[in-house]
Amino acid sequence: MNIKNDPAINSFLQRMPEKVQKTFTDEQLMHLKVAIGARQWGKHKVDFRFVLSFFSYRYYIVFLSGRNRRDLSVGEQRVSIYFQALFVALVALFSSCIFLLVIYMFKSALGIDIFDDYSSGVWSWFKELFK
Structure with missing residues (x-):
């Protein structure tokens, strides 16, 4: 160059x-x-x-x-990879929790009980919001 x-x-x-x-x-x-x-x-x-x-x-x-245009040292690259992995793990955990909550709400809306005489209270709370 x-x-x-x-x-x-x-x-x-x-x-x-x-x-x-x-x-x-x-x-x-x-x-x-x-x-x-x-x-x-x-x-x-x-x-x-x-x-x-x-x-x-x-x-x-x-x-x-802004966008990083610098060349990273080996140590900076290693830290960057760890933070990227942590970020992906947190996004996956958050997405999984949201998915499970949606599935639970759908199950509750259909009236399906997995455990007799047990409720986490989320469905009751959600119904109260729209009264």
Whole structure:
């Protein structure tokens, strides 16, 4: 990949005369990208910034959210996989609970009793909502 096609470097080079642009080597541009890359925020879907004053101190708070375009380290990839697995497990658990509740409500609406003289009270509560 040609470093001059990189969006950050291209934007950087467009702000200077063409004869100066041509004087940079690819190695110099790579080092410039590393140096200015940490300062580029880019555009985020959520970009919330404010300053909080506390007595004589001022603190800035930044909340950014958007698509991650960075390369993840091995440790970050591992943590990401664990959180994805946890998220999928929680969604599956929530979906299963909702499914079981719908099946239970359907069974109760049809008047089917699995255990004689036992009710969890969910059907009674649900009927009371619509009286």
